[in-house]
Amino acid sequence: MASVxxxxxxxxxxxxxVTSIDVKTARRRRNLLNQFxxxxxxxxxxxxxxxxxxxxxITSLKTSAQASDSRAxxxxxxxxxxPYEGRQLDIYTVPIDGEMLELALLRAGxxxxxxxxxxxxxxxxxxxxxxxxxLEPVRELDVQWSNYSRAWNAIRFARLLGNTMMYALxxxxxxxxxxxxxxxxxxxxxxxxxxxxxxxxISTIILPPAVTLVPTYAFFVNVLGWGGSWLPLIVxxxxxxxxxxxxxRQYFLTIPRELEEAAYIDGAGPFRTFISIxxxxxxxxxxxxxxxxxxxxWNDFFGPLIYLAGSRDLNPITVGLTxxxxxxxxxxNLILAAAIIxxxxxxxxxxxxxxxxxxxxxxxxxxx
Amino acid sequence: xxLNANLIVGKRRPNGRKGMSASQRREAKWGxxxxxPWLIGFFIFHLVPMIASLGFSMxxxxxxxxxxxxxxxxxxxxxxxFEDPNTWITLxxxxxxxxxxxxxxxxxxxxxxxxxxxxNLLGRNLFxxxxxxxxxxxxxxxxxxxSQVLNPQTGWVNRGLDAIGIQALGAGGLxxxxxxxxxxxxxxxxxxxxxxxxxxxxxxxxxxxxxxLYEASKIDGAGWSRRLLNITLPMVSPVIFYNxxxxxxxxxxxxIVPWVLNGGSGYPEGTTRFFMVHFYKQAFTxxxxxxxxxxxxxxxxxxxxxTLALFISARYWVYYAGERN
Numbered sequence: 001m002a003s004v005x006x007x008x009x010x011x012x013x014x015x016x017x018v019t020s021i022d023v024k025t026a027r028r029r030r031n032l033l034n035q036f037x038x039x040x041x042x043x044x045x046x047x048x049x050x051x052x053x054x055x056x057x058i059t060s061l062k063t064s065a066q067a068s069d070s071r072a073x074x075x076x077x078x079x080x081x082x083p084y085e086g087r088q089l090d091i092y093t094v095p096i097d098g099e100m101l102e103l104a105l106l107r108a109g110x111x112x113x114x115x116x117x118x119x120x121x122x123x124x125x126x127x128x129x130x131x132x133x134x135l136e137p138v139r140e141l142d143v144q145w146s147n148y149s150r151a152w153n154a155i156r157f158a159r160l161l162g163n164t165m166m167y168a169l170x171x172x173x174x175x176x177x178x179x180x181x182x183x184x185x186x187x188x189x190x191x192x193x194x195x196x197x198x199x200x201x202i203s204t205i206i207l208p209p210a211v212t213l214v215p216t217y218a219f220f221v222n223v224l225g226w227g228g229s230w231l232p233l234i235v236x237x238x239x240x241x242x243x244x245x246x247x248x249r250q251y252f253l254t255i256p257r258e259l260e261e262a263a264y265i266d267g268a269g270p271f272r273t274f275i276s277i278x279x280x281x282x283x284x285x286x287x288x289x290x291x292x293x294x295x296x297x298w299n300d301f302f303g304p305l306i307y308l309a310g311s312r313d314l315n316p317i318t319v320g321l322t323x324x325x326x327x328x329x330x331x332x333n334l335i336l337a338a339a340i341i342x343x344x345x346x347x348x349x350x351x352x353x354x355x356x357x358x359x360x361x362x363x364x365x366x367x368x
Numbered sequence: 369x370x371l372n373a374n375l376i377v378g379k380r381r382p383n384g385r386k387g388m389s390a391s392q393r394r395e396a397k398w399g400x401x402x403x404x405p406w407l408i409g410f411f412i413f414h415l416v417p418m419i420a421s422l423g424f425s426m427x428x429x430x431x432x433x434x435x436x437x438x439x440x441x442x443x444x445x446x447x448x449x450f451e452d453p454n455t456w457i458t459l460x461x462x463x464x465x466x467x468x469x470x471x472x473x474x475x476x477x478x479x480x481x482x483x484x485x486x487x488n489l490l491g492r493n494l495f496x497x498x499x500x501x502x503x504x505x506x507x508x509x510x511x512x513x514x515s516q517v518l519n520p521q522t523g524w525v526n527r528g529l530d531a532i533g534i535q536a537l538g539a540g541g542l543x544x545x546x547x548x549x550x551x552x553x554x555x556x557x558x559x560x561x562x563x564x565x566x567x568x569x570x571x572x573x574x575x576x577x578x579x580x581l582y583e584a585s586k587i588d589g590a591g592w593s594r595r596l597l598n599i600t601l602p603m604v605s606p607v608i609f610y611n612x613x614x615x616x617x618x619x620x621x622x623x624i625v626p627w628v629l630n631g632g633s634g635y636p637e638g639t640t641r642f643f644m645v646h647f648y649k650q651a652f653t654x655x656x657x658x659x660x661x662x663x664x665x666x667x668x669x670x671x672x673x674x675t676l677a678l679f680i681s682a683r684y685w686v687y688y689a690g691e692r693n
Contacts, residue, residue, distance in 0.1 A: 031488070038488040042495050045483070049499065052561075055524045056513040070521035070537065178405035185402025189395050201406065204414055206617045206675055210644065211668040212413065214651055214661040215420035222434055239409020270398045299506050301624050306652055318508045322628050325512055332516050339509035350504040354497055358568055365569030365610060 060336035061143045067333040078142035082118045091118065092135040094128055102138050103128075144333065151337035154328070159313065160320040167230060167316060168297035171237035175293050176286060178240035183248035184274050188260075205242045209302070217306065228311040233303045244289045247364050251285035252278060288360025291353055298346055317342050418668075424661035431655045444662040455666070458646040461639065466619040469556040474611060477563040478604075481570035482596070496571070503564025511628045514558045518544040545629065548639045555625055555640075566611045573604040602687040609686045613678055620671050623648065643667055 059067050062076040081088040082104040089104035094115055096103075103115035106125055113132040114125045151157070185191075186198055216236075221227035255278065263273045279286070301318040308314045315323070321342055328334050350357060388396065400407070425444050429437040448455050483489065484496050502510070517523045520543045526536035536542045544554040581599050590598065601608075623644035626632060632649060634641035647667070651660025 034488040035490055038483070038486050039490045042483055042489055045480070046495065046498055049502065049560075051524060051528075052513050052517040053502065053505070055517045059516065068522060070527075072522075074524075178409070182403045182406035185399045185404075189399025189402065190392070191396035191399035194399065197403065197407070200410070204410070206613065206671065207414065207418075208617070208621055208664070208668050208671050210621070210647055210664040211421055212417035213421075214424055214657050214664060215417040216413065217651075218424075218431060218434075218657060219417075222431060236409065236413045238405075239413065240406040245406060270402070274402075295504065299508075301508065305627075306648075309652075318506065321508045321512065325628065326631075332519075332522075335512055336516060339512040343505045343509045346504050346506060347501065350501070351497070354500075358496075358500070361565050361568050362572040365565065365572070365607060 056336045056340060060147055060333055060340055061145065062147075062333050063142075063144055064331040064333050067331075067336075073139060075141060076143050077139035079137040080140050082116075084116070084121075089116070091138040092132065093138055094126075094135060096126065096128065105132060108132050147333050147337040148341065151334045152341060154334065155320055155324045155338050157317075157320075157338070157341060160315055160317045163230075163314055164298060164316040164318075167233065167300070168294050171234055171297055172290050172293045174234070174238035175240055175244055176290060178238055179244035179289060180248050180279065180282070180286065181274070182240045183245045183252055184278060186245065187249045187252035188257075201242050201245060213306075220307070226307075228308060228314070230308070230314060232307045233300070243364060244293065247289060247292075247360055248282065248285050250363050251282055255281050284356050284359065285363075287353065287356045288363075291349065291357050292360060294349070295346055421661045421664055424658055425665055427658040429656075429658040431657055437658075440658070444659050448659065448662050448666060454641070454646050455663070457638070458641050458643040459670075461641050462620065462622060462643045465552050465555065465622065465642070466616070468552045469559055470612075470615050470619060472556050473559055473563055473615065474566065474608070476560055477566035477611065478570050478608070480563075481567050481574055482600070484567070484571050485574040496568075499567060500564040502561040505561065507562070507624055508628060510561050511558055511625055514554075514561070515545060515629055518554055518557070520544070520546075546636050548637045551636060551639050558625055566615075569607050569611060570604060573607040574600065577603040605686045606688060609678070609682050613675060616674055616678070617671060620644075620667055620674075 058075060062072070063078070066072045066076060066078070080091045082091055083089075084104065084106070089106060091102055091104050092115075093100050094103045095101075101117070103126060104118050105113060106116050107114040110131065112127055112129045114127055116125050117123055182201075186194065186201075216232075220232035224231075226232045259277050259281075260273050263277050268276070299318060300316065301322075304316050304319050308316075308319065312320075312323075321338060324338055325335055426439060426441055427437050428440045428443070480499060484492060484499065486492075489495060505513075518525050520526055520541050521537060523544075525544070526542055529536035529542070542550060544550050577600060581603070582595060585595050585599055621644055622642050626634075626640040626642055626645055627648075630640060632641075632645040634645070643663075644667075647660060647663045650656045650663060
């Protein structure tokens, strides 16, 4: 909250400064110059930063030949041809009498070639002296939208999406329930060892997952026989996680106690109070946690890699995309199309919910 | 009644469970009930496996033949520390990459936050969103896009460098993902797409620096770089510390990028054989669970020592405003 309002305040201050008539002209000019320079710098840096995204988007719309051709133009373009007497004649830009004409190559020769003018087929063929291989072919925009449907089908995206969504949504509810209960316990109740337990909770953030992985894996796979299923990935998420507890606790601490006390006086128990008083007030924090978890699940790679090993029908998007990358290495355009399909939903959700999301990150990183 | 009891009993025996009043005991009970989901999960999925992992490291144990597990004492540890050269090679790779990638990532995040905090930047919210957006690109998709954009012939990085006069294309060009001298830089680029959180946290810390400090130093005649060094950096050092700890922890786990790009082969010339790749292969490809567990404990100990060292060092360089010295 605080950061957003302070941004707004400073922007207002900026505006006030720029529009104020009292400022001396020289100073105003220098300010404008500074603004121009800084904004230009930001635009340049942003273009470099986002360049791979533009590259990915554009290349995903090329044919695989264009995508692998180092001299191909930047945009998805194809050479053009003229259908003529049952043949396809390539069209080139030919310099004739100081003019650049777009002509179709009728007969290629080493010293000279014959062209016809596509705009005037009845005219005499034009003889041109020179090596036709030096000529620039005429290209036109040729966007391969079909790459997306090909990639969608080849990677069996609907199935990957279904698996990922199932995982993300089930564990999202699990972690929301467990984390918010835990956070409420830490935010409102006094109990022995609370501070130590909270320290322990926070220190699990820096615990490398590897150190618990081998026994956990042996337990899930050998003892419970859960190998090749989603259960070993889903069940641990049902017990909350340190980031989410921390974020929710910080938020609960800012909620005034009066309403809770009123509820207690009315005879509501702690659970009732939690559900009817706290949760409705904590919607922004709960939304942030839900979003974080959704993106975590969408990206989860290591767990699915080891626990689902061998069952391709269960793969999430991450593992499916990695396998696709290995299988289709000769068609970079399709790989890029698949990569872009996989980012559409997370990016769309981010752009819609960025305010809540950014606040959540700031709370975990700064408020301590 | 309860209030009375509280006063009397609470005063005489302020500590210990037995000294708690009925209402305090009730409160403690509910607190423990509320945190029980996490507490149970902590025991099942953190504490017990951690101890079990230490136990596993003393066994020779493969999952395919669990009955043949036998106690080998410290054999796995001896092999790991003194006989298997891969332990130190892969740790070396991990640290070398960390030394390149960590400063670049942290400085970039900080400088971008300074830029996004500038009063002179028009459309700050829009820039903030757009600089954050690549962090939302799923990591696998980001890796695939970067591996194409770094293609020596068709990628825009080399074509762009070539256009501004740097010889990047052709036989003597920059082969980012094949050249052992460039590979860490290439991986760092991929990592730079994930610094959105660090930017935002830096940014919000910058917004929290009291403007009076800047105004006072302006009056004293301090320039932009002096203010950055003497005011901004100390004031945001807590979040720099936070980002540093998280980055170190993350880099010790570095696995996905080399795994997606080369399947853990270490290409080129073993430069991408990170410690976690080594761990994965031992534990899950060769199913050497006992040896894998000792590797896991080693990285845990190393991570713990680095984190402790960072926390101790923080006393000397992290400045907490409002904290008494």
